[in-house]
Amino acid sequence: xxxxxxxxxxxxxxxxxxxxxxxxxxxxxxxxxxxxxxxxxxxxxxxxxxxxxxxxxxxxxxxxxxxxxxxxxxxxxxxxxxxxxxxxxxxxxxxxxxxxxxxxxxxxxxxxxxxxxxxxxxxxxxxxxxxxxxxxxxxxxxxxxxxxxxxxxxxxxxxxxxxxxxxxxxxxxxxxxxxxxxxxxxxxxxxxxxxxxxxxxxxxxxxxxxxxxxxxxxxxxxxxxxxxxxxxxxxxxxxxxxxxxxxxxxxxxxxxxxxxxxxxxxxxxxxxxxxxxxxxxxxxxxxxxxxxxxxxxxxxxxxxxxxxxxxxxxxxxxxxxxxxxxxxxxxxxxxxxxxxxxxxxxxxxxxxxxxxxxxxxxxxxxxxxxxxxxxxxxxxxxxxxxxxxxxxxxxxxxxxxxxxxxxxxxxxxxxxxxxx
Amino acid sequence: xxxxxxxxxxxxxxxxxxxxxxxxxxxxxxxxxxxxxxxxxxxxxxxxxxxxxxxxxxxxxxxxxxxxxxxxxxxxxxxxxxxxxxxxxxxxxxxxxxxxxxxxxxxxxxxxxxxxxxxxxxxxxxxxxxxxxxxxxxxxxxxxxxxxxxxxxxxxxxxxxxxxxxxxxxxxxxxxxxxxxxxxxxxxxxxxxxxxxxxxxxxxxxxxxxxxxxxxxxxxxxxxxxxxxxxxxxxxxxxxxxxxxxxxxxxxxxxxxxxxxxxxxxxxxxxxxxxxxxxxxxxxxxxxxxxxxxxxxxxxxxxxxxxxxxxxxxxxxxxxxxxxxxxxxxxxxxxxxxxxxxxxxxxxxxxxxxxxxxxxxxxxxxxxxxxxxxxxxxxxxxxxxxxxxxxxxxxxxxxxxxxxxxxxxxxxxxxxxxxx
Numbered sequence: 001x002x003x004x005x006x007x008x009x010x011x012x013x014x015x016x017x018x019x020x021x022x023x024x025x026x027x028x029x030x031x032x033x034x035x036x037x038x039x040x041x042x043x044x045x046x047x048x049x050x051x052x053x054x055x056x057x058x059x060x061x062x063x064x065x066x067x068x069x070x071x072x073x074x075x076x077x078x079x080x081x082x083x084x085x086x087x088x089x090x091x092x093x094x095x096x097x098x099x100x101x102x103x104x105x106x107x108x109x110x111x112x113x114x115x116x117x118x119x120x121x122x123x124x125x126x127x128x129x130x131x132x133x134x135x136x137x138x139x140x141x142x143x144x145x146x147x148x149x150x151x152x153x154x155x156x157x158x159x160x161x162x163x164x165x166x167x168x169x170x171x172x173x174x175x176x177x178x179x180x181x182x183x184x185x186x187x188x189x190x191x192x193x194x195x196x197x198x199x200x201x202x203x204x205x206x207x208x209x210x211x212x213x214x215x216x217x218x219x220x221x222x223x224x225x226x227x228x229x230x231x232x233x234x235x236x237x238x239x240x241x242x243x244x245x246x247x248x249x250x251x252x253x254x255x256x257x258x259x260x261x262x263x264x265x266x267x268x269x270x271x272x273x274x275x276x277x278x279x280x281x282x283x284x285x286x287x288x289x290x291x292x293x294x295x296x297x298x299x300x301x302x303x304x305x306x307x308x309x310x311x312x313x314x315x316x317x318x319x320x321x322x323x324x325x326x327x328x329x330x331x332x333x334x335x336x337x338x339x340x341x342x343x344x345x346x347x348x349x350x351x352x353x354x355x356x357x358x359x360x361x362x363x364x365x366x367x368x369x370x371x372x373x374x375x376x377x378x379x380x381x382x383x384x385x386x387x388x389x390x391x392x393x394x395x396x397x398x399x400x401x402x403x404x405x406x407x408x409x410x411x412x413x414x415x416x417x418x419x420x
Numbered sequence: 421x422x423x424x425x426x427x428x429x430x431x432x433x434x435x436x437x438x439x440x441x442x443x444x445x446x447x448x449x450x451x452x453x454x455x456x457x458x459x460x461x462x463x464x465x466x467x468x469x470x471x472x473x474x475x476x477x478x479x480x481x482x483x484x485x486x487x488x489x490x491x492x493x494x495x496x497x498x499x500x501x502x503x504x505x506x507x508x509x510x511x512x513x514x515x516x517x518x519x520x521x522x523x524x525x526x527x528x529x530x531x532x533x534x535x536x537x538x539x540x541x542x543x544x545x546x547x548x549x550x551x552x553x554x555x556x557x558x559x560x561x562x563x564x565x566x567x568x569x570x571x572x573x574x575x576x577x578x579x580x581x582x583x584x585x586x587x588x589x590x591x592x593x594x595x596x597x598x599x600x601x602x603x604x605x606x607x608x609x610x611x612x613x614x615x616x617x618x619x620x621x622x623x624x625x626x627x628x629x630x631x632x633x634x635x636x637x638x639x640x641x642x643x644x645x646x647x648x649x650x651x652x653x654x655x656x657x658x659x660x661x662x663x664x665x666x667x668x669x670x671x672x673x674x675x676x677x678x679x680x681x682x683x684x685x686x687x688x689x690x691x692x693x694x695x696x697x698x699x700x701x702x703x704x705x706x707x708x709x710x711x712x713x714x715x716x717x718x719x720x721x722x723x724x725x726x727x728x729x730x731x732x733x734x735x736x737x738x739x740x741x742x743x744x745x746x747x748x749x750x751x752x753x754x755x756x757x758x759x760x761x762x763x764x765x766x767x768x769x770x771x772x773x774x775x776x777x778x779x780x781x782x783x784x785x786x787x788x789x790x791x792x793x794x795x796x797x798x799x800x801x802x803x804x805x806x807x808x809x810x811x812x813x814x815x816x817x818x819x820x821x822x823x824x825x826x827x828x829x830x831x832x833x834x835x836x837x838x839x840x
Contacts, residue, residue, distance in 0.1 A: 011629065011631050012631055012633050013444075013447075013460065014447055014456075014457040014458070014459070014460060015447055015448075015451045015456075015457065015631070016444050016445075016447035016448030016449075016450075016451050016457075017631065017633060017640075017642075018444075018633060019439075019441060019444045020440070020443070020444070020460075021439065023440070023462070024433075024436050024438075024439050024440070025436075027433075027434055027435060027436035028435075028436035031435050031436055036434075036435075037434040037435065038434070038463075038464065038469075039434070039461060039462065039463055039473075040433065040434060040440075040461070040462040041459060041460070041461050041462075042443070042459065042460040042461075043458075043459055043460075044458065044459075049458075049459075053459075071611060072611065072612040072615060073611065073612070073615040073630075073632060074615070074619075074630075075630060075631075075632075103813055106787070106789070106811045106813070107810065107811050107812070107813065108809075108810070108811070109610065109613075112610070112612035112613055112615070112616050113616065114612045114615045114616060114619075115612050131815075132813075132814045132815050132818065133813070133814060134813075153634065155814060155815055155817070155818050156814075158815075159815060209435065209437070210437075211435075211436065211437045213439075277725075279704070279707075279723075281711075282708075282711075283707050283708050283710065283711025283712075283716075283720075283723075284699070284704030284705065284706065284707025284708040284710075284711065284723050284725065285704065285707075285708040285711075286704065287699075287703050287704025287707070287708075287725040287727075288702075288703050288704040288705040288707075288708045288820075289704075290703065290704075291701075291702075291703025291704065291705075291725075291727065291820075292703075292816075292817055292820070294778070294779055294780070294816060295780075296703075296727070297727055297728065300703075300725075300727050300728075301727065301728050301730070301731060302724070302725060302726060302727060302728060302731035302734075302735060303699075303703075303704050303723070303724070303725030303727070304722070304723070304724060304725070304735070305697075305704065305707040305711075305720075305722060305723030305724070305725070306722060307707075307711065307716075307717055307720050307721065307722060307723070308717065308720075308721050308722065310721070310766075311721060311722035311765065314722075314764070314765075315722060315724070315735065315764075344734070344735075345731065345734075358714070359714055360714070360715075396712075396714060397712055400708075400711075400712070
């Protein structure tokens with residue numbers, strides 16, 4: 001089995017400014033490819049220390065992955081450190097610099113002199129494409145180990161793991177027999193409710209690893225069964241998966257990691273139906289989440305962020321009397337918002353939210369965290385506007401995410417029965 | 421200055437099951453006490469490897485803090501590893517076990533035999549109280565270093581950092597003088613342009629550490645001058661800071677870490693001015709960012725997510741002829757969107773975005789990444805609607821963030837001259 005170590009570089013990881021999420025991302029990436037991580041080290045921006053850490057790691061394992069320290073500033077020292085560790089000089093790559101120049105030209109900006117640094121690589125290194133930023137990664141040999149360096153910017157690392165690093169690892173045959181992974185993306189279920197259902201779902205095969213992760217109101221559950229393949233362990237996992245499919249039921253968004261909003265947009269596309277949203281407390285987040293999905297323009301007609309009461313009246317047709325009688329955070333008003341969005345935009349469905357996210361704004365009977373959600377549908381069989389009352393916990397921004405996800409989940413569930 | 425290393429123990433940190441948040445928590449705790457963290461290592465549950473890691477760390481620094489591996493199960497090996505590293509036996513502490521027994525009795529539960537393990541400590545260790553769980557921590561000497569071990573359960577670690585570890589560090593005089601930190605939050609400036617300005621800004625005092633971090637289109641720059649306080653170094657930093665204030669100029673969002681959107685909302689509140697937004701490609705993200713700031717309701721009137729052309733006509737009054745003549749992604753249309761939002765909502769300012777975020781949608785002369793931004797203002801002195809053309813790099817979601825931040829930054833800059 002291939003043994004790996006992860007080295008994340010940056011003073012900001014050691015003085016507490018930044019939470020290191022890259023190491024875990026890489027660990028999951030490697031685990032899925034049957035590669036075991038033995039150590040993860042975070043180290044500061046000093047070249048000598050980075051070089052020493054890489055040398056030590058390469059002496060213990062087959063693959064060292066570093067992130068960070070590839071930017072254009074003088075405290076970006078990873079390329080120098082790898083060169084020092086391997087005893088190589090840094091070589092300037094004209095073709096890489098040409099690409100960096102083109103990137104800046106496209107933004108109408110001159111290339112700062114410091115960006116020349118990002119075209120320097122240890123002599124003999126293989127350059128690894130970075131489709132999400134200006135600093136490519138690279139790979140070198142160091143004794144019996146290989147050292148692979150990628151930028152620390154999460155979006156750039158994501159791109160490289162998915163594309164160039166994945167390809168590089170497969171081409172060199174470094175990936176081993178992958179574990180069997182059964183994945184459940186769950187929505188509208190608490191972590192403890194999920195745990196209770198899991199505990200009651202039956203026997204687990206020996207060696208099964210359960211990974212669960214809460215991701216902005218959704219749960220990513222993975223049952224990981226490492227090799228070797230063995231009939232009785234495999235059959236036992238089949239049984240467990242079947243039981244869980246029954247227990248989780250409509251809370252299952254996908255079995256392949258497809259997220260709530262991706263599943264919802266795809267379903268609307270398949271059904272040929274459109275959506276509009278009327279957001280008060282979620283402030284645009286629902287629209288933002290929907291438009292994160294490529295192709296959302298086929299289903300998303302319009303969003304109204306009616307943060308003020310006049311906006312609710314003007315742009316959603318909420319009667320002033322209703323606001324005066326019940327307040328903006330009420331079943332009556334949130335239903336009127338959904339109805340107004342449906343009528344004004346001509347969409348097939350409309351979601352509406354109105355709530356109190358705090359820190360201020362609570363009134364008797366309406367605590368901070370209270371959110372009303374409504375769903376209106378145009379089709380005759382869909383019935384009257386539905387509404388839900390929820391109280392969400394946590395800090396303001398978490399409440400907002402919960403509220404947005406809850407609204408999206410209500411529409412997802414409502415569409416489950418529909419064919420498409 | 422006291423130098424520390426952090427060792428977090430647990431297989432679940434290396435296979436990606438759990439995101440390590442303890443290391444950052446400890447790093448911040450130490451930074452606040454003038455203690456510098458040189459390395460953070462995550463390692464699995466094997467005793468020999470933990471012992472080796474602790475020995476290596478103790479050879480490099482003054483203080484090693486470990487978390488994890490103090491539970492009652494057989495794969496909790498940290499106490500054995502510390503004993504092995506120091507060459508001590510494990511000694512049973514009757515008084516600690518009595519406290520564990522009392523804890524279980526209070527919950528009406530028998531003490532599992534395995535919990536006897538939690539009363540074992542390397543001979544000569546000082547026991548550190550854990551008021552939030554059953555496993556106390558402990559501290560030992562190892563050569564010139566001290567090794568301090570705490571449980572990995574976050575709530576228990578929190579308690580110990582706040583109480584017993586804080587007391588232990590102060591009683592031993594390990595806490596030092598905190599560094600002087602000068603912070604710049606910058607917006608509308610690339611990291612490399614920032615670096616070029618920094619390089620040209622003048623002399624740096626000896627020992628100055630420059631930390632910079634890109635955070636969703638903004639830059640957090642910190643100049644950190646460690647003690648001892650020294651008149652000439654301090655004066656040199658004063659000079660550098662003054663020069664940078666001039667060089668960065670309007671790109672400075674704040675000197676205290678206040679973010680772009682926080683600064684913008686506060687400025688609008690101070691001026692008593694309101695804002696509406698008309699978003700196409702940003703899909704609600706600008707509204708979402710504004711409403712992340714508590715108190716945004718005082719300035720944010722309404723957002724229109726006009727994702728479709730009919731929505732631009734219906735809700736923003738964009739003339740259909742304009743859309744037909746120039747397309748949705750054009751200077752003419754984005755200006756009409758801003759003007760429409762201003763007129764329909766009655767706000768003092770309106771921001772509008774229209775762009776192509778991809779992956780599809782490019783046309784000749786309009787590449788993926790092209791975004792038009794417009795800003796309209798009501799006041800007579802504000803002049804006509806202004807517009808900017810940009811091409812943003814990276815994946816779809818990064819482009820969206822850049823576009824939203826760019827729009828917010830244009831309004832921030834426009835308001836700089838205004839008093840409030």
